[in-house]
Amino acid sequence: MIKFEQVSKTYAGGFQALNQVSFHVEPAEMVFLTGHSGAGKSTLLKLISIMERPTAGRVMINGHDLRKIGRREIPYVRRDIGMIFQDHRLLLDKTILDNVALPLLIEGYSMQEARKRVSAALEKVGLGDKLRHYPMMLSGGEQQRVGIARAIVNKPPLLLADEPTGNLDPKLSLEIIRLFEDFNRHGTSVLIATHDLGLISRLRYRTLSLKDGRMINDGLAED
Amino acid sequence: MSLLFRSRNQGAQQVKISAFRRFVMFWLHNAQQALGSLGELVRYPFASLMTMAVLGLSLTLPATLYVVVKNTDSVGANWQQAAEISLFLRHDLSAQEVATFSKRLSLSVAIENVTWIDRDSGLAQFREASGFGDALNSLSENPLPDLLLVTPAATHRGPLAAQQLLASLQQEREVDEARLDLAWLEKFEALIQLLRDGFLALALLLCISAILIVGNTIRLNISSKRDEIMVMKLVGATDSYIQRPFMYTGVWYGIVGGVIAWLATAVLIWWLDGAVRELSQLYASQFSLQGLNFNEMMVLWLLAIGLGLIGSYLAVRKHVTAIEPH
Numbered sequence: 001m002i003k004f005e006q007v008s009k010t011y012a013g014g015f016q017a018l019n020q021v022s023f024h025v026e027p028a029e030m031v032f033l034t035g036h037s038g039a040g041k042s043t044l045l046k047l048i049s050i051m052e053r054p055t056a057g058r059v060m061i062n063g064h065d066l067r068k069i070g071r072r073e074i075p076y077v078r079r080d081i082g083m084i085f086q087d088h089r090l091l092l093d094k095t096i097l098d099n100v101a102l103p104l105l106i107e108g109y110s111m112q113e114a115r116k117r118v119s120a121a122l123e124k125v126g127l128g129d130k131l132r133h134y135p136m137m138l139s140g141g142e143q144q145r146v147g148i149a150r151a152i153v154n155k156p157p158l159l160l161a162d163e164p165t166g167n168l169d170p171k172l173s174l175e176i177i178r179l180f181e182d183f184n185r186h187g188t189s190v191l192i193a194t195h196d197l198g199l200i201s202r203l204r205y206r207t208l209s210l211k212d213g214r215m216i217n218d219g220l221a222e223d
Numbered sequence: 224m225s226l227l228f229r230s231r232n233q234g235a236q237q238v239k240i241s242a243f244r245r246f247v248m249f250w251l252h253n254a255q256q257a258l259g260s261l262g263e264l265v266r267y268p269f270a271s272l273m274t275m276a277v278l279g280l281s282l283t284l285p286a287t288l289y290v291v292v293k294n295t296d297s298v299g300a301n302w303q304q305a306a307e308i309s310l311f312l313r314h315d316l317s318a319q320e321v322a323t324f325s326k327r328l329s330l331s332v333a334i335e336n337v338t339w340i341d342r343d344s345g346l347a348q349f350r351e352a353s354g355f356g357d358a359l360n361s362l363s364e365n366p367l368p369d370l371l372l373v374t375p376a377a378t379h380r381g382p383l384a385a386q387q388l389l390a391s392l393q394q395e396r397e398v399d400e401a402r403l404d405l406a407w408l409e410k411f412e413a414l415i416q417l418l419r420d421g422f423l424a425l426a427l428l429l430c431i432s433a434i435l436i437v438g439n440t441i442r443l444n445i446s447s448k449r450d451e452i453m454v455m456k457l458v459g460a461t462d463s464y465i466q467r468p469f470m471y472t473g474v475w476y477g478i479v480g481g482v483i484a485w486l487a488t489a490v491l492i493w494w495l496d497g498a499v500r501e502l503s504q505l506y507a508s509q510f511s512l513q514g515l516n517f518n519e520m521m522v523l524w525l526l527a528i529g530l531g532l533i534g535s536y537l538a539v540r541k542h543v544t545a546i547e548p549h
């Protein structure tokens with residue numbers, strides 16, 4: 001599903017954030033990505049969503065070489081990827097309904113058609129009754145879940161999450177991971193970047209570990 | 224729709240919408256976005272109104288100048304005297320010869336009509352007008368020549384054509400001297416030409432500045448929505464999807480700016496008309512300015528909308544593309 005082949009990324013200014021990283025995430029697999037702060041986790045995710053381009057090597061999604069994707073095609077690639085951010089990136093002057101409906105409206109759905117799917121997505125993350133609320137009226141955990149609802153509302157085959165449990169308590173973190181497991185069971189590939197090692201070791205999923213831009217471990221996390 | 228996942232296409236197509244509905248949706252969505260950007264304008268009425276006013280007022284001056292040029296054109300056309308040629312005939316011609324000559328001239332295509340002021344009535348007029356009655360009575364012979372006043376046809380009224388007509392009349396055997404008071408006619412034409420050139424140059428400059436001002440306002444709109452645009456790009460919005468509402472904003476600027484231009488032009492013409500009426504009374508003639516007609520108003524409106532659209536298009540092309548999510 002996601003395949004990195006000898007991928008390196010050097011930022012303008014000369015800092016090498018990723019160094020010859022190779023791995024392969026299978027379809028319908030759930031994988032964690034871990035490493036110290038500055039190890040290159042976010043950079044790796046950005047190479048998948050084409051927010052950055054690799055300086056060497058190649059990134060493949062579902063057998064498609066991302067080097068062949070032109071500027072104008074990037075939006076269509078992003079429609080296949082649900083992205084979840086630590087700072088959730090919601091539009092603060094729009095209701096939860098409008099926020100979650102955004103990916104659908106962009107794809108050409110009418111609001112009426114979108115509404116059903118939005119309700120279903122919000123139901124899934126346990127916020128079915130907050131349609132009319134604004135993001136500022138929700139707690140941090142609820143905001144995070146709205147971000148997740150937006151990422152899954154158009155049923156993408158691929159979910160990327162960057163520190164989705166960043167500032168949540170352990171109970172809430174686990175709840176959110178359970179959500180990802182649920183999508184994963186329905187066939188979505190999930191890649192979660194986190195440095196919450198305690199969480200990972202309890203769950204025993206395949207874990208990719210980065211250190212200073214190099215892949216130092218691919219397998220179960222060691223505590 | 225999906226670029227990377229062939230199977231996703233098929234799975235999604237059952238839920239997806241027919242081509243026709245897509246087409247309907249596209250326009251419905253456009254209408255919604257147009258209304259949406261109108262709502263946006265209403266939310267920030269002051270900044271929007273300023274830009275609309277600048278757009279409208281930028282067009283007011285050229286529109287008013289245009290009206291003035293249009294009206295002077297019609298004055299020029301009405302003023303046949305402008306190119307009247309006086310032919311002073313030789314003294315030794317008989318009345319019969321003068322009549323034949325006058326007849327011959329009036330048949331020429333270059334000439335609209337010929338008025339003959341014979342030497343006797345000329346003298347009578349002069350006697351009355353000058354009050355030199357007695358002095359003139361003592362003359363043994365009428366010193367005045369026969370005079371033909373030639374009005375050129377419309378096609379020969381311009382300074383150049385009138386000059387050529389004058390030269391050819393000068394060649395006639397019967398003519399002693401031909402005169403055309405061209406100096407002021409040339410000045411008049413030159414003035415109108417100046418107005419016309421000035422109008423074009425001014426219109427061009429003001430249109431460019433209107434485009435820049437609209438562009439700048441849209442640029443500010445875009446940068447104030449930077450975060451929102453970034454999020455939209457992250458969830459897969461194309462540039463054109465993001466650009467559309469801003470283009471609609473430009474169109475709204477044009478729609479309202481055009482109406483402002485109408486009103487301001489009407490006020491300016493009304494104000495000028497007062498001055499023109501006074502002036503024309505001094506010349507004992509009835510004249511008033513003709514304002515913009517319906518077609519001209521529509522052209523002005525389309526121009527305003529076009530400028531709004533161009534301004535927003537330039538801003539959007541440069542600045543929406545430049546925003547990259549990170």
Ligand SMILES: Nc1ncnc2c1ncn2[C@@H]1O[C@H](COP(=O)(O)OP(=O)(O)OP(=O)(O)O)[C@@H](O)[C@H]1O
Nearest residue numbers: 011012013015017036037038039040041042043044
């Ligand atoms: N746009 C950029 N320009 C230059 N350097 C960058 C840029 N983005 C990231 N870096 C650098 O690349 C390195 C890796 O950054 P990255 O964000 O991938 O780390 P991370 O593993 O996500 O860290 P964290 O856990 O703190 O989020 C960091 O040292 C960072 O300073």
Ligand SMILES: [Mg+2]
Nearest residue numbers: 041042043162
């Ligand atoms: Mg990071």
